Amino acid sequence: MGLKSKIILLAIAPLIVATAIITYLGLQSARDLASQELSIYEFNLVNAKKQALKNHVNIAMSAIRPVLENDLLDEAEAQSQVKKILANLSYEDDGYFFAYEMSGVNLVHPTQPDFVGKNLWDFQDRSGNYLIQGLIHAAQAGGGYHRYIWEKPPLMKQEDKLGYVIAIDRWDWMMGTGLYLDDIYAELAKTQATMNDNIQRSFFSVMVVVVITVILVILLGLAINLHEHKLADSRLKELAQRFMRLQVNERRGFSRELHDGINQLLVSCKFRIELAGNKLKREHDETIVQLELDKASDLIGQTIKEVRQISHNLRPTLLDDLGLDTALKALIDQFLERTGIHVDYHFQVTTEIPDEIEITLYRLTQESLTNIEKHAQAKHIELQVGQSDRHIVFECLDDGLGFSHETELSSGIGLINMRERLELIGGDFIFESQRGKGTKVHALLPLKNSFNKRAKSDHNDKKNSSTLS
16 A cells, blocks of 8 residues: 555544544434434323323213212113213214223123123233223222223224223222324334434435545545645656756866866876986986976875875765764864864764765764854854664754854755755754854654665765855
């Protein structure tokens, strides 16, 4: 998986996980809320049924009360009239009234006249509920409700039913009526279906939003990656062009030094030797010949010194012969001899350092000390080279004048050289300075996955030490 894919996945994965958690919690809360709402709705519907039952029974009592309060009728005639009134009373489509003796004998049952005269004390519905006993106990308790299963007319299909009964104390009867609850269940099922549908629509809407968001994040990520890729390509091309220009300039300078320096010295040396030979052929005084040879020897010495200086500028021999620590100490000793500024130096690296890292550290030290010598007017310097798990850490601090303007911080050739050297090997460069508070140069050079390409190493080896402009 590429870096771009990892970045996009890193952006999308938390979004998807967070959305999934929020959606799950939201759905769970919606389900819990819907369950609570349904429970409250069912409670209200059942209460409405109960109140309707009580009203119906009160109406039935109002209808039979004149008979019950008529003392002129004998018992048999009064009971017959009450039974007739209850059998003829009805409400809605399937509402009727029933009456029982407290012993369980049925007296009135309009929908099932076969039960009249039978003792149904031990009658059970399909759930095992002794429904007649329950109704009688509720009536004896002063009136009350009882729930059971009964056949609903006209299809006589068994449905849940809620009954309300009261006692007729004059004859020790139980009278009441009941309402079927199937319409409540149908209403609850319809309401629940509506709620579930709303929840599903909400979930679908959330999913649509999530999908659109993920697509937008992916497109935005691709756009940003494409933009950054273009910037990186542009920066890489710029670095490559600058590298080529520096290489050409260095080769031109190297050619100039060979032509104007070493070549001229060698030509002069050749002329001196030829002149000494001519004088020797003419039998001049040996002292004159020796003088010309001494001058030629001096020119050869200057040529050797010039070659050493060019070689040192390309790559200090101390790095190869004695290592980075000794090379830096020699550089610091030379700085101390020139300036008299004390350098508190610490080198704490135990691992083997790649060549391109060594030369970069050497040039960083060289650039930093040159900058301090020319501009800082410092009295004390701290220079540290340490090691972390994945980096070599370079740090140089001085107590000099410092400077505060951004243009001063970024326009110096020495700083540009430092920054470019570190960019070429994948390092990080931090330069901090404040007027009156000194300057800090901080760099991180990678130990692993460092750039080992030969062209970059040659670039580092060949680049001459530059000064701050």
